[in-house]
Amino acid sequence: MELTLSILLGFMIIGALFAIHAKDLLSAVIAAGIVGYSLVICFLLLKAPDLAIVQIVVETITLIIMVAVVLDSTREELKVKVDRQQIINISLALIFIVLLAFFFVQATGKLNPFGEHTLRMANAYVGETASKTGSTNLVTGVLFDFRGYDTLGEATILFTAAIGVLSILRIKGRK
Amino acid sequence: MKGMSLIVKKVAQLIAGLIFLYGIYIMVHGHLTPGGGFAGGALIAGSYILAILAYGSDTIKLKKEETGTSLTESISIFIALMLAVAGFFIGTKVFFNNYLPSGKIGELISAGVIPLYNIFIGIEVAAALITIFLALIIYKEEIEE
Structure with a gap:
């Protein structure tokens, strides 16, 4: 397990270094993708499928958007x-x-x-989530019950991001 | 923005619906299986983005859609917040209190308000991602005009 994780981390470091030094921006974006998808495998090996699903979807969406931007603008790096x-x-x-x-x-x-x-807090979460919240998925139980404020903050961040993008990118405004 | 070739259009037509359904499954079963509102919402947004990229913006009126997604996002985060605020008035009177009966552990309708949070947060995430994507496309089209 530790060996596999070390190999994956090595891949991620190589990918990140290549992404910085690549002359072609498209290959830099693809190399940045290596980092993200290796992280997905790391999450799966460490038994966190929740995070793996989110990571794979978000990574794919951002990669598509970044590739679209590179294809549309320029493929050469600025000096x-x-x-x-x-x-x-x-x-x-x-x-x-x-x-x-x-x-x-x-x-x-x-x-x-x-x-x-497993630290002291983790033991409490693992032992009592199912009986206290009624949710068999520990992560959801923690996200929406024990640490609901965190989740509210995350959702608000996304909301603010959407509002910010709208207010910056709309040139003409709505009529 | 132009659409892509016929092959891409056909594949997107076949796949997008399945991705959408899988997103709804992940969202609704958030309290039972791995996943939840954030993952499901991102999947639903992905299916819409796939369809828009494949078919281009000529067939769809993007500006109208953008108003809709922006509105959906605002309303669903408001409802999620109101669900949390309702905890103030029911039961032990604590913010984010789980006031609905938790039911039988492991069934689809159980765990009190957690599935409702999952659903509304999922809708919010999906609408926010689509809004950002649409804003980028509309920006490009306005630049080109």
């Missing part, structure tokens, strides 16, 4: 000149990466070993 602003940006990003890696290593030391992921 970026390296000036002072760029150097400041890159060094800031590097500092942030080092900080993040530092805290990440500190945090992973506190986690349970791989495979023993």
Whole structure:
């Protein structure tokens, strides 16, 4: 299991690196697709079919839209000149990466070993969801009962995204 | 936007309905099997997007459709919010309270309000994705005019 996941993660890293460095934007979009679909297989291996379904559908839709945009506009990458602003940006990003890696290593030391992921809260969810909410799907029980506020927020984000796209893209407005 | 070739049109015609039905299945069985409102809504949006991409925008009046999807989205998120607010007045008077009887575990009609949330969130997700897609297409057509 750990070996398979490591191989998949390696694929994802290679795909992401290729997506950044590809000269042709279409192949960059396809390489970004590798990352998404490998993530689907990871979710399936880790027994999260809920996430896998959502990921595969959303990945397909975004990939179609991105391919349509690339085919419609241009397939060549823009040349970026390296000036002072760029150097400041890159060094800031590097500092942030080092900080993040530092805290990440500190945090992973506190986690349970791989495979023993049931924490105190997870035990409560797994044991009592079916009897308390009446839903046999744990994920839905958690999403719409224990953590309903989260779900409301997610739905509101999507609503706001649609409103934002409408208000930016409509040039002429409705008559 | 032009439609695609005859083969694509025929395949889309055969497949889109099945994808739509599968989306509804995922949405309605959200409390029993993997999936739920978000996955089902994305599937339904996918079937519409497939049909629109295959047939092009000449046969469908997209602006009218966009008004409809925008309205559907707003109304369904409002209903989902009202379902949550109704928890204030029934039972233990808590926001997001599950006030309907939970029924027999494992049956289609069970788990109180959870299936209703699933259905309305699913409609909202589907309508929002279609709205964004239609807005992009209409933008392109207005640019070209």
